[in-house]
Amino acid sequence: xxxxxxxxxxxxxxxxxxxxxxxxxxxxxxxxxxxxxxxxxxxxxxxxxxxxxxxxxxxxxxxxxxxxxxxxxxxxxxxxxxxxxxxxxxxxxxxxxxxxxxxxxxxxxxxxxxxxxxxxxxxxxxxxxxxxxxxxxxxxxxxxxxxxxxxxxxxxxxxxxxxxxxxxxxxxxxxxxxxxxxxxxxxxxxxxxxxxxxxxxxxxxxxxxxxxxxxxxxxxxxxxxxxxxxxxxxxxxxxxxxxxxxxxxxxxxxxxxxxxxxxxxxxxxxxxxxxxxxxxxxxxxxxxxxxxxxxxxxxxxxxxxxxxxxxxxxxxxxxxxxxxxxxxxxxxxxxxxxxxxxxxxxxxxxxxxxxxxxxxxxxx
Ligand SMILES: Cc1cc2nc3c(=O)[nH]c(=O)nc-3n(C[C@H](O)[C@H](O)[C@H](O)COP(=O)(O)OP(=O)(O)OC[C@H]3O[C@@H](n4cnc5c(N)ncnc54)[C@H](O)[C@@H]3O)c2cc1C
Numbered sequence: 001x002x003x004x005x006x007x008x009x010x011x012x013x014x015x016x017x018x019x020x021x022x023x024x025x026x027x028x029x030x031x032x033x034x035x036x037x038x039x040x041x042x043x044x045x046x047x048x049x050x051x052x053x054x055x056x057x058x059x060x061x062x063x064x065x066x067x068x069x070x071x072x073x074x075x076x077x078x079x080x081x082x083x084x085x086x087x088x089x090x091x092x093x094x095x096x097x098x099x100x101x102x103x104x105x106x107x108x109x110x111x112x113x114x115x116x117x118x119x120x121x122x123x124x125x126x127x128x129x130x131x132x133x134x135x136x137x138x139x140x141x142x143x144x145x146x147x148x149x150x151x152x153x154x155x156x157x158x159x160x161x162x163x164x165x166x167x168x169x170x171x172x173x174x175x176x177x178x179x180x181x182x183x184x185x186x187x188x189x190x191x192x193x194x195x196x197x198x199x200x201x202x203x204x205x206x207x208x209x210x211x212x213x214x215x216x217x218x219x220x221x222x223x224x225x226x227x228x229x230x231x232x233x234x235x236x237x238x239x240x241x242x243x244x245x246x247x248x249x250x251x252x253x254x255x256x257x258x259x260x261x262x263x264x265x266x267x268x269x270x271x272x273x274x275x276x277x278x279x280x281x282x283x284x285x286x287x288x289x290x291x292x293x294x295x296x297x298x299x300x301x302x303x304x305x306x307x308x309x310x311x312x313x314x315x316x317x318x319x320x321x322x323x324x325x326x327x328x329x330x331x332x333x334x335x336x337x338x339x340x341x342x343x344x345x346x347x348x349x350x351x352x353x354x355x356x357x358x359x360x361x362x363x364x
Pocket of ligand 1: 025
């Protein structure tokens with residue numbers, strides 16, 4: 001109800017109904033004669049700048065790992081990205097995955113399902129969120145930043161401390177990566193930990209071998225009988241919402257570009273795109289990138305520039321973002337990243353003080 005009130009207020013304030021084209025699919029955008037023409041399924045738009053806020057995932061193609069003999073399984077297979085009308089009341093549900101989605105879903109689904117089994121290839125760090133916590137936003141931000149910075153500067157000692165202080169972590173439940181190298185999964189009011197402790201949710205840490213008529217067979221040979229198998233296996237990363245980009249009639253292959261400050265691409269003039277953090281709030285970065293975009297446009301207006309294009313810096317193999325859903329899609333990402341740090345505090349400062357004309361951009 002509160003969300004509805006807020007969205008109504010924002011709708012009025014920003015005149016959203018008039019200013020947003022709803023139910024519109026962007027198909028392509030082309031730069032020619034110093035302007036972009038953006039084609040949608042309904043009409044075309046011309047503009048000097050294009051800003052993509054298309055998120056990070058391919059909405060039509062979730063990540064669905066394939067196991068042998070899928071057609072033999074007689075139950076239902078569903079990906080969390082395409083839930084449809086899946087029913088799980090009184091059913092044996094198996095969830096495959098170890099990330100935020102699996103950890104959130106398991107204790108929730110067991111409220112109605114007959115049995116929930118969580119199959120994980122590798123464990124994740126899980127933090128508990130206290131729903132009664134009432135500290136101020138400023139204090140909470142300070143606390144999160146403090147923990148985040150500790151995790152960046154004292155990786156190994158924090159890891160040791162977490163394992164020593166929390167009885168949940170043992171040989172099988174401790175992740176191979178360090179705390180906050182990826183965004184940790186969350187449990188609300190201990191719901192996940194309690195469901196596991198009370199054996200309501202069984203956790204199996206093993207790879208899947210193949211599908212069987214009645215469920216899935218693990219590498220050890222054990223079969224988990226399932227009516228519904230939920231693939232909480234994540235998405236496939238995608239930049240620019242799958243929109244085709246043309247510059248002077250040439251289709252741009254994003255894999256042949258350099259990624260400037262995680263907000264522009266070489267060879268694409270006046271095109272901005274938001275990308276966030278994988279180990280911190282995604283939207284925190286959207287905010288500082290938006291501010292930087294405004295600064296860039298104001299700088300161009302002030303100096304009578306028409307276009308601004310990042311330079312191509314050549315190939316570099318080390319990916320800037322080490323998350324599975326990105327590593328799986330490296331061929332859809334720029335082949336080099338520069339001036340892009342997965343560190344909110346550092347970027348907040350850099351975005352405030354770094355010059356707009358920082359020699360990595362060509363202004364015309
Ligand atoms: C399970 C899960 C948990 C997450 N938890 C957090 C969290 O705790 N904190 C956090 O900060 N972030 C979290 N995220 C990341 C989250 O996705 C972002 O924070 C947030 O949704 C990003 O907002 P956005 O506007 O950039 O992208 P989105 O919310 O993904 O919006 C993109 C929009 O672009 C539209 N679009 C895409 N392509 C086209 C096209 N071709 N034509 C027209 N429209 C198009 C889509 O329809 C969509 O409306 C989580 C994500 C997932 C999947």
